[in-house]
Amino acid sequence: MARLPILTAPDPRLKMKAHRVEKVDDEIKRLMEDMLETMYAAPGIGLAAPQVGVLKSVITVDISREGDPRQPLMIANPEILWVSDEDATFEEGCLSVPEHYAEVVRPKAVRVRYLDHENEIREMDADGMLATVIQHEMDHLDGVLFIDRLSSLRRNMILRKLVKAKKVVGA
Numbered sequence: 001m002a003r004l005p006i007l008t009a010p011d012p013r014l015k016m017k018a019h020r021v022e023k024v025d026d027e028i029k030r031l032m033e034d035m036l037e038t039m040y041a042a043p044g045i046g047l048a049a050p051q052v053g054v055l056k057s058v059i060t061v062d063i064s065r066e067g068d069p070r071q072p073l074m075i076a077n078p079e080i081l082w083v084s085d086e087d088a089t090f091e092e093g094c095l096s097v098p099e100h101y102a103e104v105v106r107p108k109a110v111r112v113r114y115l116d117h118e119n120e121i122r123e124m125d126a127d128g129m130l131a132t133v134i135q136h137e138m139d140h141l142d143g144v145l146f147i148d149r150l151s152s153l154r155r156n157m158i159l160r161k162l163v164k165a166k167k168v169v170g171a
């Protein structure tokens with residue numbers, strides 16, 4: 001496995017749409033494993049392929065607590081089948097928007113169809129934090145960051161700070 005560099009905003013690649021994979025073959029499985037390693041090292045609880053510069057519809061998620069057994073999810077071509085009427089608000093962060101956090105409102109629960117790491121079609125019901133992270137990762141596949149769901153005032157303030165931080169460290 002390999003750790004991959006994570007892109008940070010404002011990077012034009014984070015605004016692009018990912019393409020569906022034809023199947024989860026050895027190459028996609030290797031990408032999933034590299035993304036998991038990258039996510040755990042960051043550390044993060046989710047990662048989408050566009051964050052590592054790969055415009056493919058692949059995400060990894062693990063919301064298990066530190067010290068508990070890992071519960072890695074490796075997902076390709078996720079599709080939302082159903083969302084709850086009820087919404088939930090979570091404080092979100094993003095590895096591509098380092099050091100900024102904000103409350104985001106999303107459907108509280110979702111049902112998702114996807115291909116797993118063995119190329120099997122699966123469906124999953126998620127709610128709470130898991131539902132939030134899956135929706136956050138699926139946004140990345142559409143070129144959407146959590147700051148795009150904030151007011152433009154808030155978003156632009158964060159983006160200005162990220163641009164300044166990049167100039168300082170030359171990232």
Ligand code: GNR
Nearest residue numbers: 044045046047092093094095136
């Ligand atoms: O590590 C992460 N934490 C997080 C917290 C609240 C809502 C979403 C997330 S996902 C984020 C990692 C990331 O940037 N995934 O794209």
Ligand code: NI
Nearest residue numbers: 093094095096
């Ligand atoms: Ni993110």
